[in-house]
Amino acid sequence: MSEYIKxxxxxxxxxxxxxxxxxxxxxxxxxxxxxxxxxYYPRDRCPYCFSDNLSWNRVSGRGTLYSYTxxxxxxxxxxxxxxYVLAIVELDEGPRMTTNIVAPPADLKVGMPVVAFFDDxxxxxxxxxxxPA
Amino acid sequence: xxxxxxxxxxGIGELKPAKEPGDLTALGLMAKVSAEALADAGLEKKDIDxxxxxxxxxxxxxxxxxxxxxxxxxAPRMLNVxxxxxxxxxxxxxxxxxxxDAGMCNAVLCLVADLNRAGxxxxxxxxVQREFEAPYGNIGANCGYALIAxxxxxxxxxxxxxxxxxxxxxxxxxxxxPLATFNEKxxxxxxxxxSRMIVDPLxxxxxxxxxSGGAAVIVxxxxxxxxxxxxxxxxxGAGEAANHSSxxxxxxxxxSPIKPAAESAFKMAGLKPSDMDLVCPYDCYTITxxxxxxxxxxxxxxxxxxxVAEHDLTYAGDFPCNTHGGQLSFGQPGLAGGxxxxxxxxxxxxxxxxxxxxxxxxxxxxxxNGGIMSEQVSLVLERRS
Numbered sequence: 001m002s003e004y005i006k007x008x009x010x011x012x013x014x015x016x017x018x019x020x021x022x023x024x025x026x027x028x029x030x031x032x033x034x035x036x037x038x039x040y041y042p043r044d045r046c047p048y049c050f051s052d053n054l055s056w057n058r059v060s061g062r063g064t065l066y067s068y069t070x071x072x073x074x075x076x077x078x079x080x081x082x083x084y085v086l087a088i089v090e091l092d093e094g095p096r097m098t099t100n101i102v103a104p105p106a107d108l109k110v111g112m113p114v115v116a117f118f119d120d121x122x123x124x125x126x127x128x129x130x131x132p133a
Numbered sequence: 134x135x136x137x138x139x140x141x142x143x144g145i146g147e148l149k150p151a152k153e154p155g156d157l158t159a160l161g162l163m164a165k166v167s168a169e170a171l172a173d174a175g176l177e178k179k180d181i182d183x184x185x186x187x188x189x190x191x192x193x194x195x196x197x198x199x200x201x202x203x204x205x206x207x208a209p210r211m212l213n214v215x216x217x218x219x220x221x222x223x224x225x226x227x228x229x230x231x232x233x234d235a236g237m238c239n240a241v242l243c244l245v246a247d248l249n250r251a252g253x254x255x256x257x258x259x260x261v262q263r264e265f266e267a268p269y270g271n272i273g274a275n276c277g278y279a280l281i282a283x284x285x286x287x288x289x290x291x292x293x294x295x296x297x298x299x300x301x302x303x304x305x306x307x308x309x310x311p312l313a314t315f316n317e318k319x320x321x322x323x324x325x326x327x328s329r330m331i332v333d334p335l336x337x338x339x340x341x342x343x344x345s346g347g348a349a350v351i352v353x354x355x356x357x358x359x360x361x362x363x364x365x366x367x368x369x370g371a372g373e374a375a376n377h378s379s380x381x382x383x384x385x386x387x388x389s390p391i392k393p394a395a396e397s398a399f400k401m402a403g404l405k406p407s408d409m410d411l412v413c414p415y416d417c418y419t420i421t422x423x424x425x426x427x428x429x430x431x432x433x434x435x436x437x438x439x440x441v442a443e444h445d446l447t448y449a450g451d452f453p454c455n456t457h458g459g460q461l462s463f464g465q466p467g468l469a470g471g472x473x474x475x476x477x478x479x480x481x482x483x484x485x486x487x488x489x490x491x492x493x494x495x496x497x498x499x500x501x502n503g504g505i506m507s508e509q510v511s512l513v514l515e516r517r518s
Contacts (some may be wrong), residue, residue, distance in 0.1 A: 008269040015264060041265045041382075070333035075273030086269060086276045088381045098271050098381040105333070110287040123334060125266055131362040 004122040006078045015042040017056050025118040027061045028091060030054045040095035061116030062133065064090040070105045089114055091128050100108040100129045107132060135401050140230035141358035141365035142514070143352020143437040143454065144174025144351040145476045148463040149312045150344035154248040159189035160204045162246035162347035167205060170349035175362040176240060181351070183232050183241030184209040185225040187468035188216060190246035194248060201244070211238050217375070222348070222472035223510035227371035229352035239354045246347025247467025259378075266379055274417060277380040279332035279504030282420040282517035285387045286334065288435065293334060295438035296419040297325035300338050300461050302446035303416065307458025309448065309489035314344050314464030325419075339461070346466030348476055366482045369404065369496075370513035372397025389506040391428035398498075398511035399430070402457055406430040409513075410494040411481055412452070412497040415502035416459040425500050426454075429511060448489040456481060456489050468471050475512070482516040 016043070021028035030039040034051035038059070045052050068087035069123075074080065083106065085101040086130050101108060113133035126127040146169030148162060154407035163186075171178060184207055198212040211232050215221040222245055231240035271277070285291045299516040304320040306312035320338065358365035372389035374397075377383035397405050399405055405430060423437030431452075432440040446454035457463055457477035460470040478497035480486055486494070494516070501510040 005265060006270070007272075009264045009268050010260075011259070012264070018318060041261060049361075063431075065285070067280040069276055069279030069283060070330075071270060071279075072278060072333065073329070073331045075275055076267075076270070079270045079272070082270075084270055086271055086280070088280055088386070098266050098269050098379060100269050110283060117374050121268075 006121070008125045014044055019043050020127070021058070022118055022128050023124070025126070026126060027059050028056050028114050029059050029095065030063055031057050038093040038095050039090070040091070040097055059091065059093050063089045063114055063130070065101065065108060065112045065114050066090040066096055067110060068101060069098060069110055087130065097128070101131065102129055103132050134225070135225060136230045136234060136371055137369050137401050138355070138367050139234040140169045140352050140354060141367045142226070142350050143353045143363055143365050143480045144170045144176065145479050146170035146349040147312060147473070147476045148346045148348070150314045150466045151347035152314065152344055154250060154345035157248060158343060158481060159192045159246050160201060162345070163201060163244055164205055166347040166349045167242060167244060169384050170351050172241065173363065174351045174353070176351065178206060180209045180240050181207055181242045182239030183229060184212040185215050185228060185241060185243045187221045187245035188214050189247040189467060190254065204403065207242070209238070217508035219417060219468065219471040219508070220501035220508040220510040221468050222475050222501055222505035223501030223512050226350065226368060226512055227373070227476060227510065228255070230368045230371070233352065233354045239276065240357055241348045241352045241398040243352060245468035245472050246462060247469060248345040249343035249467060255429065262379065263426065271381070274505060275332045276334065278418040278420055279335045280380055281386050281424065282326065282334050282418070285420060285424065288387055289438065291438035292325060293326055294322055295442045296339060297322045297402060298441050299416065299419040299422045299446065300325050301453050302450070303459035304462045305447045306456045306489055307462030309464065309487065310457050313458040313462050314342065329402035335418060335420070341417050341460045341465035341470065344464035344466050345467050346464070348469040348472035350472065350475055350479065364483050364516055366479045367515045368512065369515045370398035370402030372401070373510045375508045377508050378504055383506070387424065388434065389424055389428050390509045391425055391500060391502070391511065394509040395500070395511040398513050402513035404496065404513060408496055408499065409498045410496050411456060411478065411491045412454050412498045413478045413502045415454065415471060415474060416461050417457055417465065417502065419461070421502060421506070422454070422459070424506065425502070429498065429500060448486070448491055453491045456486065456491060472502065474499050478514050481513055498507060501504055
């Protein structure tokens with residue numbers, strides 16, 4: 001297997017529960033106890049109401065394809081294996097995520113249902129990607 | 134509080150961008166273009182008492198303004214980096230006016246220069262971008278604008294031909310701009326759509342080319358402006374707004390913070406979009422112009438595509454837009470790309486547009502855009518007759 005050369009997330013005190021859940025193939029989001037909104041990416045305070053009453057919750061992994069681009073020529077050499085699909089997914093719980101859709105570009109349509117899967121890209125590193133539901 | 138008529142642009146400098154920077158330096162370009170702006174304004178180095186600068190990617194560092202003023206030999210009473218991406222140059226103009234209005238300075242040099250080499254790679258540098266964007270390949274600006282374009286097409290039926298029209302009309306403008314990087318051949322919609330697909334739906338000719346260059350504008354107090362050798366171009370209105378960095382987390386990906394920024398600028402000026410004689414919207418991509426014209430109120434939301442298709446955006450047309458060619462044809466010398474919209478508006482209002490002069494141009498709208506439609510600065514500028 002060739003070495004994985006793409007950038008990898010470096011978990012922090014704020015984000016570690018998210019990435020640990022991903023390693024266990026679970027999607028966990030913070031939810032604000034004050035305004036009830038789900039939050040992505042992880043924060044220290046709710047970006048909507050600024051409460052620090054945040055809890056971690058397992059969520060469905062279901063959402064819709066909000067927008068996407070087929071990257072034919074990447075701005076970084078690490079992604080020289082383009083084309084790849086970079087997308088925004090709007091989760092059923094509300095937040096949007098930057099992610100990849102793993103599917104033939106011809107099959108994609110804005111607004112289509114998608115579901116999360118967990119890509120173990122490198123030892124100890126799992127990315128949350130999506131495929132058509 | 135208002136900055137209306139509190140300061141005026143009295144001199145500009147702008148370098149013809151270089152495709153290959155060779156052994157040029159950003160500070161060297163800053164010296165060259167500062168001298169040009171001083172000569173244009175009829176001021177001397179000692180007259181500059183405010184210094185706003187953009188940090189060049191080619192030579193970044195903490196405490197940048199002090200290094201720059203040491204190299205250039207300025208001794209300002211106000212110095213700062215303005216770090217709002219492509220909106221920095223437009224942002225400098227109102228910051229300069231505010232400093233002048235507050236009595237802190239009399240003549241502010243707004244200065245940007247940078248070097249770009251083909252194939253340069255600029256990974257995201259703030260930790261949350263490294264953590265949540267870069268692993269998925271959202272690196273650089275291309276992807277974000279492609280995501281906006283796709284969603285705009287989905288929500289409003291905007292077409293690739295409409296987007297291409299922006300690049301085509303702006304190229305017609307660039308043919309009359311000796312400073313533009315791409316000023317030799319006209320462009321057709323078929324050529325734009327036939328150019329290489331980079332980030333679907335955006336083609337190569339819908340994306341700015343990184344080049345090397347610099348630009349400077351001197352903003353001065355009314356007292357200095359009244360005795361300036363150029364007709365002063367007065368700041369009538371300004372507005373600034375931001376609500377995201379990555380487009381993924383913007384409240385709307387097709388409606389930008391240009392809306393509140395432009396509303397503030399027009400309100401301060403006491404004018405409306407239809408009063409403008411020309412517009413200089415930031416154009417890192419074709420879709421950027423369409424979204425800007427909508428959000429600034431030149432057409433209804435979602436109608437930007439048909440609007441650019443139906444109007445002639447050239448200097449001789451019914452809706453003069455980026456009469457210098459826009460960055461799509463001028464090239465993007467880092468932040469000096471954003472300054473090109475400011476310098477062009479000033480040039481036109483001073484009546485120095487040459488072959489591309491817009492007849493009787495008295496009022497101009499400028500928008501500066503940073504990041505992925507993230508930071509927005511709108512300006513309304515006027516030449517008083």
